[in-house]
Structures are given as C-alpha cells and as structure tokens.
Amino acid sequence: MFSYTREQKTFDLEGIKVGGQPGVNPTLMVGTIFYEDQFEDPKEGREKAAELIHEQNKLSKRTSIPSLVDIFIYEKKEIEWKVEFALENIDGIFSLDMPESEVRIEVLNHLEEIGALEKVIYNSLNLGVREKEEKMLKENTPKGAILLGYNPQKNNTQGRVDIIKDGGALMDKGLLPLAEDSGIEYIFLDTAATPFGEKACESLRAVPVFKNEFGLPTGCSLHNTVESWKWLNEYESKENIFKTLDASIDNLPVLLGADFIYYGPIENASLALPNMAMVDKLMAEGAEDYFGAEISEEHPRRSL
Amino acid sequence: MSELYPWPGNYESGNPESPVAVVTLSDDFYFDREKVAIWGPMKTENLGIEKVVANILSNPNIRFIIVCGEEIRGHRSGQTIMALIENGLEENGRIRGSEGAVPYIENISIEAVERFREQVEFVDLLGVTSKEKIEKAVERCLDKDPGTFGEPYTALKIETKEETVLETDFALHSSLKISPWGKISSMEEK
Numbered sequence: 001m002f003s004y005t006r007e008q009k010t011f012d013l014e015g016i017k018v019g020g021q022p023g024v025n026p027t028l029m030v031g032t033i034f035y036e037d038q039f040e041d042p043k044e045g046r047e048k049a050a051e052l053i054h055e056q057n058k059l060s061k062r063t064s065i066p067s068l069v070d071i072f073i074y075e076k077k078e079i080e081w082k083v084e085f086a087l088e089n090i091d092g093i094f095s096l097d098m099p100e101s102e103v104r105i106e107v108l109n110h111l112e113e114i115g116a117l118e119k120v121i122y123n124s125l126n127l128g129v130r131e132k133e134e135k136m137l138k139e140n141t142p143k144g145a146i147l148l149g150y151n152p153q154k155n156n157t158q159g160r161v162d163i164i165k166d167g168g169a170l171m172d173k174g175l176l177p178l179a180e181d182s183g184i185e186y187i188f189l190d191t192a193a194t195p196f197g198e199k200a201c202e203s204l205r206a207v208p209v210f211k212n213e214f215g216l217p218t219g220c221s222l223h224n225t226v227e228s229w230k231w232l233n234e235y236e237s238k239e240n241i242f243k244t245l246d247a248s249i250d251n252l253p254v255l256l257g258a259d260f261i262y263y264g265p266i267e268n269a270s271l272a273l274p275n276m277a278m279v280d281k282l283m284a285e286g287a288e289d290y291f292g293a294e295i296s297e298e299h300p301r302r303s304l
Numbered sequence: 305m306s307e308l309y310p311w312p313g314n315y316e317s318g319n320p321e322s323p324v325a326v327v328t329l330s331d332d333f334y335f336d337r338e339k340v341a342i343w344g345p346m347k348t349e350n351l352g353i354e355k356v357v358a359n360i361l362s363n364p365n366i367r368f369i370i371v372c373g374e375e376i377r378g379h380r381s382g383q384t385i386m387a388l389i390e391n392g393l394e395e396n397g398r399i400r401g402s403e404g405a406v407p408y409i410e411n412i413s414i415e416a417v418e419r420f421r422e423q424v425e426f427v428d429l430l431g432v433t434s435k436e437k438i439e440k441a442v443e444r445c446l447d448k449d450p451g452t453f454g455e456p457y458t459a460l461k462i463e464t465k466e467e468t469v470l471e472t473d474f475a476l477h478s479s480l481k482i483s484p485w486g487k488i489s490s491m492e493e494k
Contacts, residue, residue, distance in 0.1 A: 001486060002482070002486045002487070002488050003486060003487050003488065004487075004488050004489070005487055005488065005489040005493065006489070006490075036377060074377040074378050075377065098378075099377070099378025099379065099405040100378055100380070100403070100404075100405055101405070102403070126405070126406060127406050127408070128404075128405045128406045128407075150406060152350050152351075152397070152406065152408040152409075152410040152411070153396075153397060153408065153410040154410075155410075157477055157479075158479075161479075169396065170396050170397070170398075170408070195351065197312070198351060205476060205477050208476055208477070208480060208488055209476075209477050209479055209480060211488075212479070212480055212488055212489065212490060213479070213490075230312070230313075230314055233314075256476075257488075290486070291486075
C-alpha cells in the first residue's frame, strides 16, 4: 500500500529477517507464554508450554511467517527456571517480557552470568527505566530491545515519538539514544497499544510516523486494546471471540507497514499465523506489482 | 448536581452515602450495596489509578479507600495507589515511591490528586482475599465515618490535541506527506 522514502533498516535474527519496506519481509509474529493465569502452576505447565512453542514453530514453517517466543517474567524467583526453560526449548533468539525494572536488572545479571545476553530481546525498555537499569544495560547488554513509545503525559503520536526520540517532558534522554549508547544492536520500536478511549488509534497512526522518523523495525501489540475492551469482556458469545478479534486487529498496523506483531497468547498461533500469511501475501503482491519491491525468499508470497 | 462516578470503568456502585470505597485489584468480590459506595478491580498503575481517583472525587462522602485482593504482578497497582496517597507526585507526574512499571498520573491535575489524598484514608489490605476480613474492615470504616468532605469535585480529563494538516496531500499525520503514488515522506521534504 505504501513505501517509505527513508531507508528502512532490516535485522537478521539468526535467519529471520525483520524490517524494511512494507511487503518485502514477512511480518514477525511473537507469541507469549507464561502470561498471568495461563497455567495454574507455571512450573507444572512447562511441558504444555514446550508443546505450544513446538506448535508455533510448525506453523511458521507451514506458513512462511517467522515467529519468536515471548516469555513473561513477573518476579525475581522465576528468572532462573524460565531462562533455563527458554534455552532448552527455543532454538534461537527469544523475547523476555519483564514489566518491573528490578526484575529486568536481575535478568541482565543472570544472562551475563550464563552467557546468554546474545539470545535475548529485552522487552521492554520504557519510561519506567531507572538509573540503575540504565547503567546495567551498558554493562550487560542484550542483543536486542523493544523500545516502548508509551507516554502517559502526551499519548498522541507526537508524544510517543518524543519518548523514543528525546524523552519528551518525562525523561532526560530518549529511549533510542539510551539504547544506542548501551550498544543494543537490534532496536525495535513498539508504538504502545492503549485502551479504547485513551487514544487507541494513535498506536496505529504512530506506525508510519515511527518508520518515517526512525527507519527502524516498528510494531505493536494491539491485542492489548482488544483485551481491555470492557464491552467485549461482557459479550455473551465468548467462544473464540478474543482469538478472532486479536487476529483481526493485527492486520491494521501491517497495512501501514508494521514489521512485527506481539500477537498475544501463544495458543492463538493457529489463527494468528495463517491470518498474517494472508495479509503478507496481499501486501507483498502489492509491493512487487506497484513499487517493484523485491520480495524476500522466505515469504508466503512465494510459498503459499 | 455533578455526575457521580463520571469516568467509565469496571466497577459496581452501592449506597452513595457510604464513606467506603473498595479496590479489589486482581480479584472480584461482591459487597453489600448498603455499606459500600463503589468497588471494583484496578489493573494498571497509571490509567487505572486515574479512574479510581476521579470517580472517588466525584463523591465527597467517600472517606476511606480499602485496597485488597492479590496484587497485580508487574504493575504493582496496589502498592502504587498506597504510594500515591502517602507520598504524592514528583514534578514530572511520577508517583513517588511506586514500585510499579510505569507509575505516572498525567490525565488529571495535581490539584485533583492532592484533594484525593486529603479526602480519603488508605486502608491497607493488600494481598488479603478473605471476604470476611475485608467486610470487617468495611464495618470499622463505617463506625468511624468523619462525614462528608464537602462539595463533589469533578476531575476533568486533560486532553492533548493532535494537529493535522489537511490541505497538503493526505494527512495520516501532520508530520507525514503521502504522495498520490503512496510514497510516505516527511512533510518538510521536497
């Protein structure tokens, strides 16, 4: 649909190409495990979690839609076993989703100790970063990071750009210079999904603005907007509705050029990946026919 | 009369004369409507707290906020609202002393936050999921009701304006120019 005059960076995550002009590379789909309430006892759920990862891998091969695993770590006591689980069950890079700054600091320490910093995409570097964490990132630098454009003070598109670029009125320094100064190699920009009523559409509008402004792989996790929709939570016919609407909303940023999507629970892979294969196939056809783009080798445009 | 509980959210309301509000964090409870003015879960340490603050301010009869239930992991919303009441805000809107992920109050004024801190007394039942214990706390609050805080206060939502430029090409956003052929570039580029 669109093409950017600004050069768009592409990263190679151990064979997975992400970024570039819209339509050229298939969208990277990231599924989350060990999120709140997924398993009654997460440790007991490890076998099931391994099966879900295996299933996502199979779907990636079948659809030519690349995928990564995102692992939630809420508390310090979960760090060791969850990282160990990831290294045992994931072949390649994975994303660690850590809401709390203190947990992120401990994770960096642990990854350095076991020599696994190269395997990790740090999710996320955000407004909540403290001085101690900033220092730790310079000492123990993960291979990649998601930079979250959430700006509670000014949550329109410009506010989200500000947080990435210079920190706006809330930070002394933007997340991008902070990541670059730390030496993080793979920098991904997340436009920060917000609930309906909180400028939800700005996370969509920010996709082309981020790509034009920074030229870096950009994406978001709009399933969070779906899940925070009060009306839907009260909707009578619950079966599959979240799974379906999550997949549906993920199509919108890709139309504007998004390069990656955190699609939510990894259980949804069976719908999320074929759905994205369809969208990517359409986008690639348009990019090739209209802009003369050269579509990558591993792409549903070629394989499906 | 000003509107009661004007900010939409996931809550139940009871007797507006009651001095008690209950935040149940990640848990769902049901309370006696005669005894509790408003109750409901609270997920996030920013937008969620703003809704609670604004809705409680709309009812000056509420003088106690009981925070109970399991903490929201990652967000630490319970600890954060406690920190807000105890410590207030830093200059940039960060909640002083919060351990939450992104603990910022930005959509309501400092004046509203300060009034909230004065209006309510915090009752710490963080982590408590025993309905019986929570109900006992409600009873204790009812017994020591200091009376209304005065007139209702309407916390207006602070809105930011998005500038659009509609006369030049098609504006997805004011910083972008989209050529008729679908090429996106910066507005200032020739």
